[in-house]
Amino acid sequence: MFWKKQFPLVIVFVMGVVMAVQYFIPHSASEFVYDNYLKWGITIGIFGHILGYFSFFRVHVMKVKKKTPNWGYSLLAIFCAIGMIIVAALDGRGTGGYYMNIYLYTSAAINATVFSLLAFYISSAAYRAFRARSVQAVALLLAAIIVMLGRVPIGNYVSVWTAIGLPSTYDISQWILNVPNMAAKRAIALGVGLGSLLMTLKLILGIERTYLGNQ
Template identity: 40%
Template sequence: MKRNLPLLICFVSGTVMVVQFFIPHPVSRDLYTISSKWFIVVSAFALVLAVGNLIRSHYNKLKRRLEGWPYSIVTLASLGVMAVIGLFFGVKADSTFQKIYLNIQAPLGATMFSLLAFFMASAAYRAFRARSLEATLLLVAAFVVMLGVTSLGSFIHDKVPDFAEWVLKVPNLAAQRGILFGIAFGAIATALKIILGIERGYLGGGS
């Protein structure tokens, strides 16, 4: 029951969704429309659960006075304040909620990611060595794109941007397409394994 019921639900929902694609009958269409509405609702609960887990983890850290526990107060308090402001005072364009988003959340997120520029520069300097033909090709392609996609290339030669476009549109495209085929076949095979109950990782451990 504990394993078979989820496997049955997975099989039925998966099979119905594959079959309805090929049978445009009103019944299959209705089933598809209703189930997609259900999907939206169930996945919303999944997000709430994710936030619940975050709260639980920080609460435990706080309770056990684990290392860095004062920061958990920051997380929990800011989470609570933001949620209350949004839930009870609205999310309109001129709301405090939107102002916090634009002036606190957005700068924090964007700056956090912008640090990567420096880490990448340092890592690239250390790791990119033209040790072999393959590594040299990688470096040359990177340089061509870095120069050709920006305006730098046209200062060297007016054909550099054209060459960069060619690299992107021909050899790069071929490699990306090969990888895309691999991903697509892999995704389809995994989806089939999930529907047929061969892949059961999502059930987690236990009986």
């Protein structure tokens, strides 16, 4: 039982303390620990990737095997993944080759299009937010509109009030970004920092142990 449950917690505690203390010791031995931690982390990561790839193939192979609805798409995903490996092995990985071209003209193009698709959905989200009709929702949208106008040339064209000495949309957007936005982001960053600090302490002290699994 000790080797299965307690010993991993001992490893976590020892490694946590060693790496935390290492930060405060300006010595070559400390740098040695840091350098090797990076190398060891990369090496362990190699095998972590294997788990990820195994998971991908297992999920899709099981779908094909059980003939679940839409299993044909899983077959397509497996074919594409194995196809890329074969193409890389036969044709090489250089720019202009099949391997890079397949990636650039399929995956990269699809990813860019999927993200651009969000332009439509984010517009409808803005419409729904505006329909909330709360003053704070209006503040959110006004800030968004001013920031957007401040980033494009049309923002300066519509800033006709600059003739009487008032700030342009660019100036207002800069102020929003540098003052109220900065305050909100700092508060969030402080919250995230405190949360991360507590989580690292919980991990090192063995209070948080969900990563051990249920077995």
